[in-house]
Amino acid sequence: MGCHQGKLAASTDTEYESQIQVALADVANGTHKNITRAAKAYKVARQTLKDCSSGLHMSVKDYSTS
Numbered sequence: 001m002g003c004h005q006g007k008l009a010a011s012t013d014t015e016y017e018s019q020i021q022v023a024l025a026d027v028a029n030g031t032h033k034n035i036t037r038a039a040k041a042y043k044v045a046r047q048t049l050k051d052c053s054s055g056l057h058m059s060v061k062d063y064s065t066s
Contacts, residue, residue, distance in 0.1 A: 019044050
């Protein structure tokens with residue numbers, strides 16, 4: 001299985017954050033049928049991707065501007 005990035009990876013690693021944004025865009029535009037497939041394709045945590053799509057997760061950049 002893929003390696004886990006750790007709890008703070010999505011909010012502190014800009015490359016990981018970029019992968020999350022691309023994965024969410026691909027789900028929105030239909031490239032991937034669902035969050036699970038997008039998470040596997042971009043090697044990001046499914047739960048983090050789900051949280052981001054629900055507005056439960058904020059990157060450090062987004063948090064600092066709010």
